[in-house]
Amino acid sequence: MPGRGQAILGAMSARLRLAVPAIAAALGLLASGCGTRMSEDEVRAGVQTGPVEIAPESLEQLRSAGSAPVAAPAASDPGGATAPAAVGSTPGGPAAPAAQPGEVQVDAAVPTAARGSAPASARSAACTGREAPLPIGQIGSFSGVMGPITASGRTALAVWVKHVNASGGLACHPVTLYVMDDGMDPSRGAAAVGTLATQHKVQALVSLWAPLSIPAMRSAIERYRLPVVGGDSVMPDWYQHPLLFPQGAGLNGAVAGALRQAVDAGFTKIGMLYCVETPLCAGVQDVVSKYAEQMGAKLVYSSPVSLTQTDFTAQCQNAKNAGVQSFGMGVDGSTITRVVRSCAALGYRPQLISGAMLVSAAQANDPGMRQNTLSVSTPNAPWMLTENAGQKEFAAALDRYAPGTPRDAVSLASWAAAQLFVVAIENLGDATRTAPITSESILTGLGRVKNETLDGLAPPITFSPGQKSAHEHNCVYYALLTERGWEAPRGNKYVCF
Template sequence: MALVAGCGGSDITEAQAPGVAAGGDTGTSADTGAIDSGTTGTTGAATGDTGAAAPGAQTGTDPAAAANAGTAANAGAAAGGTTGGAAAPGTKGGKAGNAAGGGKAGGAAAAGGSAVERTVASHAIFGGNAPCKPATLSEVAIGNVSTLSGVLGELFSPVRPALETWVASQNACGGLNGHKIRLYIEDDQGDPSTASSKVQAMIQSKKVLAFVGNIQVLTVDAVKPVIERSGIPIIGADITNATWFGSDKLFPQGPPGFGVAFGYLDGAVNYFKKKNVGNIWCIEVPRACEQINRAMKELAPEFGATFKKDIQVSITSPSYVQQCLDFKAAGVEVLAMTFDAASMNRLARSCSQAQYFPKVLPYPLGVGNEKQFLQGNKWLGDAYVTMNHFPWFGNSTPAEKYWQASIKKFNPGFTSGGAASLGWTAGALLVAAAAELPAENPTTADLLKVLYQFKGQKFTELGGLTGPLTFNEGGTPKVPYCLFAGIANADNTGWAKAISKPKCTNKFAPSDPQGK
């Protein structure tokens, strides 16, 4: 297999952040505690074509300042400069003029990047260098309906603070093409009928233009018909199963579970250097877990691996000793664990009792709440967590640095995990979709128009937060398997390494509908 490197409802608005310069834009939260948003000043004028930032006033601090100091050669968006800078990444050599404050526009954009691509690339959320300015245009209503209570709700709960952080930071840095974001969040409690009714109610009463980052592992099949009838899309989701990849109104921000199976095998063979693999998977989410299990069997020969055994279990089981003995007898050297983190820790205790110590591959959304996973159980030490989202603890790329700085500024200390990464990347995808929202009367159609331009070009990688995305009006999405990873430390108390550059393949598992 060829691998390619790289590749009860509440609403949230903005409020002034502590320490932000006087005169900042201030808002309040209607139903929940306000999320600090504050304002950010712009850096000084860029000089000529060098793009070096000249001294200038900073009334606030751009959360991405540490990552984007304003010194990049030929940076665009000059404040009062004489020429625009070089075209954003994806173009070659031309000057894209977008001087703010009276400077003359630069030359025509070079081939290799559309207007949307350049606009998207400039956003701080993607590691771009455009100045941060608070959103001042009319509010845009955006919805989220997720499973936020119960056993699975605790696992998925980090999506909420991640989206709250996104709203605060994005409203402080341009909003949705200048529009302030008002986010409404509802809990579907893992019940399909509740999910469909709350989605419908939010469309009717809140007039949302789109949903963002819905975590609906058990409820998406009930919600999909509502979305298709209404035409109101879901932008970014939990991407656990094929349903998210079966409509032109659903916009996944990363690969499906079939791709997770690819990541499992890559971890087993290329990280652990072992080829005898197995998988323990859950009864409670049968479609998603079965799809991963089947794809793992299908893809194993491509990696030269041998799929030795799989066992389906319930996440409510108090012990897995017998299953550990069965995997041990089958010669499974590397074990994928396709269920939640609490069950992983029970499995660890059971297998330690059975004197079975394989290398382990946790399911990424199983680490949706990292505190449930990082319990100091050494059996889970050195775990290789393949991820169909960027590693939330990463801090190496400009986009990751902006994510970390935004948390520090607007929402420090929240419980993070894979669900948080999914929510943040969903928000980033919505920012990209909003690149052509008009100042007056923005509509869902404006978002869809841009999303259907996503054809795998570099700009759709959102600054490295995801791999290439292709969306097709009247068809279905196509998202190649691009997997990030995280490696737990030996004591399972934290993270030893974040792999922030994904490995990608252009192959699909035979059972993945995308490959047909």
């Protein structure tokens, strides 16, 4: 895809002129050039759970992104949601506002059962089927250079809405989801918060995938006092703000975990490549250098590179001469594959270090990257396993409502964020069945989260009532890409730093 790759790199360079923290730049720059394809049907129907209107450029970006389409369950599927309602209507509840261009509306289904609720015989008296829908919002960079790696987070949340509504909604309230694309523009992200709060009356933002926009969103989140439940979790804002509630570790944990795995495998001489398009890229190197020293490794080589660079022979030769055993990559995903090819031409195949949520399905299939091996860490349980209750529920729902869609770190993190939201509602007790669920009540439920593992999807999560910010626990899981594909070297055991 040379033509498309050059276009993406050009767009990336323009976007990275934004004066945002190094962590945000790192995520944007490491974004894959190829990823999971979302078919036109999936984009226009929100995994067949509701009507969609989306900007043409966003639709084209999603349509051309990568691999597997999403299908809806057969009409005869007794557990599937009802047919999509017309825009602006919600079965069994008051009319919902119409979706605006650039956003996705996933309407609620009629509740039939409830996760963690009483048996159906006892439930029938409590749930009337006319409970008010619970509107929630999602904001993500679903178009532009980040679209390929964030798309699966959007799909996973849409699948979760279908899954939870088919099981009765939350505390008898069917969930309505509004999704907005910020196009990697912080001002659009901030405006989206206002739109969701004022036009759609959302009571929480769930599973955010817009790291470049989170700093700009903060004032709007505070103005409307919206709890933000889970998402990319890499920006420092997640651990500095009272209304943000991450479902996993942040950037420090991700870097430390990936390095620790490489060092434990005997790779103690570390190299680093980082982009020149913005000085913010160098911030990633600072984190790598910090943790490498703590873990008994040494950063023996580092070099700036360009994202438009096609050949890395000089960098590969210099790294080889320096004895680099494992290469950290502060560049985008397509650049990583070009680095691998250049090094292989010299007979040099260093092990690679990156982040789990920055590696697309297409990249994971690259034979060169698999031969080198790639160590990553992830804030939530390994997505390729189905060993615990949380992983099994996630895999079963994705297979049922989006068959053919590969699981990845982003989709599982998005699902974990939604499950954290479920726990917050469950913490409020049965009173929520007869009263509207509000932002304030959700904050109350989040403040009661204690040692919550989300059925095995996360290390223990604890929040406090009225907390100033979430605690950054830096506990992560290992994943390793080899010629056999993705593996979990420690299974579902997490490591804390």
